[in-house]
Amino acid sequence: MRLPKTWAVALALTVGLAACSQPVPPAPTAAQALALAPADARLAALYGESCKACHAVPGTGAPLVHDRKAWDPRWKQGQAVLLDHAVQGFQAMPAGGQCVACTPDDFNALIRFMAGREDPAG
Template sequence: MLNDGKPQIHVFICFSLIYLVVEVEDNSLAVHLFMLSGASLPMQCKRFPLSFTALLFSGFAMSLLLSNSAYAARSSETLYNSYCIACHMNGVAGAPKFGNKADWQPRIEKGIDTLLKDATNGFKAMPPKGLCSNCSEDELRGAIQYMIDNSSSN
């Protein structure tokens, strides 16, 4: 849209009582914040140079691309050391301890599919996916198998 010969882009986003307007104008990005309530509140506005905004968004996009490719390469040991170790190293809140055959044997008898379902949905004090929200089912299965393999011979 053109206004006095200046190109503008408007994006309107509404979150319950917060109304956000993003405009691109005069080589800058303006973010306006309105509060939708009975009282009229002053509008808050923050302006960013487009070069900064492009850098910020391109950095964010690059981090997503790199992190998604990194997820594909995560090993079961890496996942254990990044997420599972917090509770399974010392048996926090009843978690079976890594390397402890007695802790793991009753769970092994339930079968890997039951353990995977419990890990995915959360079980007792364990949060869903052990707080690894971006772990795939295969990655979770691998981390569980890694803990079993390192606990069944001790």
């Protein structure tokens, strides 16, 4: 039996959307957040010297590293906006996130890491 073309398209969209809507992983515990670091040694050092002080400590107001529930609304603004916030500062975040050695590429990689989006397509 062959489905009408509109049904086939609707079925394909439904299956495709179901595959895209992966469950959001739970937020890390405080101990887990403190233990997380980028795989790249240079980025891990930059992260440890600057980002970690706020993004791995609950209660600072900063979204915790790998807390997709906290990061997803920010991520939807676009990486260009997040980069601007990191460079220029935003609300309680100081300009440059206190990382004087960070380049724009470093900031983008660190943002992807903290947002749980290490995969650039993510």
